[in-house]
Amino acid sequence: MKPPGxxxxxxxxxxxxxxxxxxxxxxxxAAVSRDRAAARTAANRELVxxxxxxxxCLFTEARYTRHPSQADLHTAFQDHPRALEHFPSGSLxxxxxxxxxxxxxxxx
Amino acid sequence: MIELTGIRKAFNQGRxxxxxxxxxxxxAIDAEKVxxxxxxxxxxxxxxxxxxxxxxxxxxxxxRLKDQDISGLPERFLTEIRRQTFGFxxxxxxxxxxxxxxxxVMLPAYPCGLPHGELRGRAExxxxxxxxxxxxxxxxxxxxxxxQQRVAIARALINRPQVxxxxxxxxxxxxxxxxxxxxxLEMLREQxxxxxxxxxxxxxxxxxxxxxxxGLRDGRIID
Amino acid sequence: xxxxxxxxxxLIDYTVASLLRRKGKNLGLLVxxxxxxxxxxxxxxxxxxxxxxxxxxxxxxPEVVVQRMVAGRHDLVPGDYLEKxxxxxxxxxxRGRLWGYYYDPVVFANYTFMVPVAExxxxxxxxxxxxIARARRAGPGDVISFRSYSGRxxxxxxxxxxxxxxxxxxxxxxxxxxxxxxxxxxxxxxLYTDISLRVANPKEVRKVAQKIADxxxxxxxxxxxxxxxxxxxxxxxxxxxxxxxxxGAILAFAILAWEKAAGLSAEEKREIGILKAIGWETSDxxxxxxxxxxxxxxxxxxxxxxxxxxxxxxxxxxxxxxVLKGWSVxxxxxxxxxxxxxxxxxxxxxxxxxxxxxxxxxxxWRAAITDPDAVMRA
Numbered sequence: 001m002k003p004p005g006x007x008x009x010x011x012x013x014x015x016x017x018x019x020x021x022x023x024x025x026x027x028x029x030a031a032v033s034r035d036r037a038a039a040r041t042a043a044n045r046e047l048v049x050x051x052x053x054x055x056x057c058l059f060t061e062a063r064y065t066r067h068p069s070q071a072d073l074h075t076a077f078q079d080h081p082r083a084l085e086h087f088p089s090g091s092l093x094x095x096x097x098x099x100x101x102x103x104x105x106x107x108x
Numbered sequence: 109m110i111e112l113t114g115i116r117k118a119f120n121q122g123r124x125x126x127x128x129x130x131x132x133x134x135x136a137i138d139a140e141k142v143x144x145x146x147x148x149x150x151x152x153x154x155x156x157x158x159x160x161x162x163x164x165x166x167x168x169x170x171x172r173l174k175d176q177d178i179s180g181l182p183e184r185f186l187t188e189i190r191r192q193t194f195g196f197x198x199x200x201x202x203x204x205x206x207x208x209x210x211x212x213v214m215l216p217a218y219p220c221g222l223p224h225g226e227l228r229g230r231a232e233x234x235x236x237x238x239x240x241x242x243x244x245x246x247x248x249x250x251x252x253x254x255x256q257q258r259v260a261i262a263r264a265l266i267n268r269p270q271v272x273x274x275x276x277x278x279x280x281x282x283x284x285x286x287x288x289x290x291x292x293l294e295m296l297r298e299q300x301x302x303x304x305x306x307x308x309x310x311x312x313x314x315x316x317x318x319x320x321x322x323g324l325r326d327g328r329i330i331d
Numbered sequence: 332x333x334x335x336x337x338x339x340x341x342l343i344d345y346t347v348a349s350l351l352r353r354k355g356k357n358l359g360l361l362v363x364x365x366x367x368x369x370x371x372x373x374x375x376x377x378x379x380x381x382x383x384x385x386x387x388x389x390x391x392x393p394e395v396v397v398q399r400m401v402a403g404r405h406d407l408v409p410g411d412y413l414e415k416x417x418x419x420x421x422x423x424x425x426r427g428r429l430w431g432y433y434y435d436p437v438v439f440a441n442y443t444f445m446v447p448v449a450e451x452x453x454x455x456x457x458x459x460x461x462x463i464a465r466a467r468r469a470g471p472g473d474v475i476s477f478r479s480y481s482g483r484x485x486x487x488x489x490x491x492x493x494x495x496x497x498x499x500x501x502x503x504x505x506x507x508x509x510x511x512x513x514x515x516x517x518x519x520x521x522l523y524t525d526i527s528l529r530v531a532n533p534k535e536v537r538k539v540a541q542k543i544a545d546x547x548x549x550x551x552x553x554x555x556x557x558x559x560x561x562x563x564x565x566x567x568x569x570x571x572x573x574x575x576x577x578x579g580a581i582l583a584f585a586i587l588a589w590e591k592a593a594g595l596s597a598e599e600k601r602e603i604g605i606l607k608a609i610g611w612e613t614s615d616x617x618x619x620x621x622x623x624x625x626x627x628x629x630x631x632x633x634x635x636x637x638x639x640x641x642x643x644x645x646x647x648x649x650x651x652x653x654v655l656k657g658w659s660v661x662x663x664x665x666x667x668x669x670x671x672x673x674x675x676x677x678x679x680x681x682x683x684x685x686x687x688x689x690x691x692x693x694x695x696w697r698a699a700i701t702d703p704d705a706v707m708r709a
Contacts, residue, residue: 037668063703091571
């Protein structure tokens with residue numbers, strides 16, 4: 001039934017070897033694609049500077065999710081003073097750091 | 109070879125169902141002989157067996173193995189001694205279900221870290237000696253009662269112990285298989301092993317291969 | 332040493348054989364565990380990569396952006412503010428920016444209209460982001476109609492599509508000429524959306540912002556460092572959905588570990604009793620159980636992590652789309668730069684592999700220290 005030398009433990013080692021190979025492959029991939037990624041990032045940064053962009057285009061639902069860095073204390077309540085958050089992405093974005101740090105005139 | 113002095117064993121000590129299984133046992137087991145402990149159930153023979161084989165400790169009394177007092181040793185050393193000196197064959201066999209016969213045989217030697225080829229070779233030899241070579245890779249739950257017992261015996265022998273201990277070995281066997289077992293006993297004695305059995309089966313007690321019979325009753329020796 | 336290795340291999344043999352005896356259950360366990368790690372690692376890798384991307388890309392953002400607030404809402408900036416900015420000491424250059432939002436009822440999507448600093452398209456022509464090209468299935472040469480608030484229809488020809496690689500910043504952009512912008516939105520010639528400034532000495536930026544706020548009370552300056560800081564805590568574990576996800580994962584782990592630690596079946600207890608009776612020490616039994624927990628959790632961790640890496644960096648975080656997309660229609664194609672934070676990987680490893688391995692050992696502790704003679708009586 002079981003050929004001699006075919007220990008149960010070997011199955012576990014085989015699985016671990018595969019898993020380790022997959023894990024190592026991710027590090028290899030990251031190293032290999034570093035240059036291409038760096039070139040891409042540089043090109044994008046130039047585009048950001050050329051167009052004077054201020055935000056990443058992650059969530060296009062509302063003004064304060066599309067341009068969170070430009071939002072002020074009031075934008076989340078633009079519809080009504082007691083409007084609750086109704087955009088799911090609002091739960092992924094914290095309010096801009098400046099708003100939670102200091103409140104100057106006009107409640108920046 | 110094995111000396112017991114003043115052995116007493118209690119269960120549930122201090123509680124209301126306190127029970128003294130052994131009430132002062134003094135015996136000496138001779139080397140390279142087959143000794144049988146005879147007695148009815150409740151006489152304490154299984155308890156005595158576990159104390160001799162270092163599976164449990166006496167409540168009082170001393171155990172000497174080859175002139176070394178082993179009663180007070182910590183668990184670690186006791187286990188080491190047990191593994192090297194004793195091989196146990198349980199009444200219910202207590203084989204690990206789901207594993208093949210040869211894996212069961214090799215199991216007691218796992219903690220020793222022997223080279224795999226060597227250990228496997230030893231196990232195959234033992235199975236062959238007990239005429240179980242063809243059942244090497246069968247799962248133990250598929251084996252017959254007699255075959256299971258022989259696997260249990262092979263397992264008891266894997267670490268090359270000097271003493272083989274068996275608890276009621278023929279309790280679950282018919283006459284034919286019992287005689288086969290006695291044949292194995294002969295083989296073990298020829299190999300120079302010391303054998304200690306418990307039994308209330310007259311077939312075993314009166315067998316010619318048995319060198320000495322010790323009677324037990326109510327936790328005391330009566331012979 | 333060789334004996335030690337041989338012994339561990341034997342213990343592993345036993346524990347794997349034991350696992351294989353209940354193949355279905357243990358395979359299911361491995362799959363669930365791997366999925367949990369996949370989920371956690373996906374979120375971890377994604378948020379780290381986006382944060383890093385933001386930190387690097389937004390270095391190119393304007394040094395200062397000045398908005399105008401009226402009654403708590405953004406209002407247009409009059410042209411004379413530009414001159415006032417120019418007179419503030421420390422300001423090297425100032426530019427009125429024109430940009431706004433447009434809702435496209437054809438595909439229910441929001442676009443960002445923008446007049447670029449340089450190389451603006453000629454009148455009647457636009458450049459669009461890849462996201463819009465996908466949503467409207469439009470390419471160079473196609474004409475897209477936009478309806479302005481005045482009701483008039485503007486038909487603009489697509490000159491070019493912005494590079495797909497830049498989607499993360501440009502997916503929803505429509506670049507058009509200033510005349511088209513003002514005509515479309517009805518914005519008078521001397522009004523701007525906001526003002527961008529370049530400062531002579533970057534170290535003086537805060538002082539300049541303070542001066543602006545002092546001189547123009549309705550102006551709201553935003554610094555580049557503040558823009559960068561906004562993105563530092565994006566997808567942080569303290570935020571909404573991520574927190575729920577994390578809590579769910581932790582609960583799932585707790586259930587897995589509790590199921591392991593809750594106790595042994597009679598069969599398992601019997602097996603441990605047998606092992607002790609045939610000569611295994613307590614420590615041998617515990618080591619054997621340790622290997623069970625370690626092998627499963629290690630395999631699950633390595634596989635789950637590798638799958639997460641593949642998911643985020645080669646499949647554009649496809650499974651996160653339902654969470655991230657929300658109500659928006661345009662969803663950028665994430666072409667993130669693979670970046671791995673060793674510390675995060677180590678933390679994930681420690682908090683998943685370690686507890687599970689420990690949980691596997693806990694229940695057998697009591698059984699492992701029992702006297703083997705109990706087996707005789709079983």
